[in-house]
Amino acid sequence: MINLLSNLKISVPEKIFLKDPESSKLGKRIIEHGILLIEEIGFDSFTFKKLGVKIGSNESSIYRYFESKHKLLLYLTSWYWAWIEYQLVFATHNISDEKLQLEKAIEIVTRSIKEDSTFLHINEVILNRIIINEYSKSYLTKEVDAENKEGYFVIYKRLVTRLRDMIVKINPKYTYASSLASTIIEGALHQHFLKDHFKSITDCDTTTTPTQFFTDLTFNTLR
Amino acid sequence: MINLLSNLKISVPEKIFLKDPESSKLGKRIIEHGILLIEEIGFDSFTFKKLGVKIGSNESSIYRYFESKHKLLLYLTSWYWAWIEYQLVFATHNISDEKLQLEKAIEIVTRSIKEDSTFLHINEVILNRIIINEYSKSYLTKEVDAENKEGYFVIYKRLVTRLRDMIVKINPKYTYASSLASTIIEGALHQHFLKDHFKSITDCDTTTTPTQFFTDLTFNTLR
DNA sequence: TTTAATTGATAGTAATACTGTTATATTTGC
């Protein structure tokens, strides 16, 4: 994965940012340390002022890249899902067996990230933890319909759709392909959260993974 | 349901509040209009000051009932899950057929609330919408482990456990009963959200319900 | 090297999330 992606840029809907953080050194520092600080203190306590202190830069400079911390979260989540989508497409496109293909796809969308290797300034392991803990907050807002119209969630929706299409290929008669696909992706994040904080209501732990659970669930349902 | 519950009090872990809102007229007004205001402007914009204005009462008076708006949310969510748990226990305890019992249980935890009838000052229809839109925010915090230790999530966990036990009864060999139970409950909220805001990634709409999807999913998996 | 663009420093504002104090109601116990 490392070399394959070295000159590839993950693209995020342009309206999310005021100025592309990939276009400058400061922008990249905002992303890099934004990820680290959100993971460290949580999104709710995170402020641009604190991030400014951390990167030795000014609060107002950060505002020139993102209107608000909410937009920064939208940027990070879009980036993350685009990255997952890339992996999904890349890892499944040359698998001819449709069952194996869906199996691989489920693995990619449900696994936890263990290696930080692909992009220089983005720690994917920590970003994955942010997605687990904060992703819901990006859409559970009163502005969700307006922001959806602006295209802020296209990447996520496209990912779900790709998974749905693979489900349909396996069993075209199955009535709930979209719901199953969205349940797998959202549900995996939830199971990862539960294994870290509410162990009593999940079977996932160090030996059993969300991937196993959702693979079993999917193929039992589609058979 | 109306008469049966008329002298029943839903009980919420005591540490959540400073003073029991059920113990006074002001307390009940806080709950009643808190629900309405959170639904109206969203939890993120909701403040005790605004609620004070709405109920013609003082901000500092509300603080004598709840430490913070986060605690109010914990109160409302605990109340909601306790109410669902009551319905689950009540509606399933005299069903001897285990399959029918689980079917009923899934219906209760996944359906959307259409009637506001049981408790005078609590609008369950609107509370259900709040749960769909805001429940995740009650646990996706840096304080979740500390608050879990304090018992703030016991009711929710007990509900998931009850559903898990019914799943186990149907198929004792199934390995993922806890994960399936937590996926049904959390996943249903998510599907309700999707049908309102991201229609393209769900099959649920006016004719197809989350209940149908999760019933089908569960029994296909356990068979 | 001049100009343009970017960043940093500083100031300022309205709102948030509280805490504290004191006065005024309201309830309760006798």
Next chain:
DNA sequence: GCAAATATAACAGTATTACTATCAATTAAA
């Protein structure tokens, strides 16, 4: 029915948040 206890309202005050605006200092591009 009245005093004492309790609850609520009104007001003041604080640190922080989530920005916006202005202008000076750097840095990059033509």
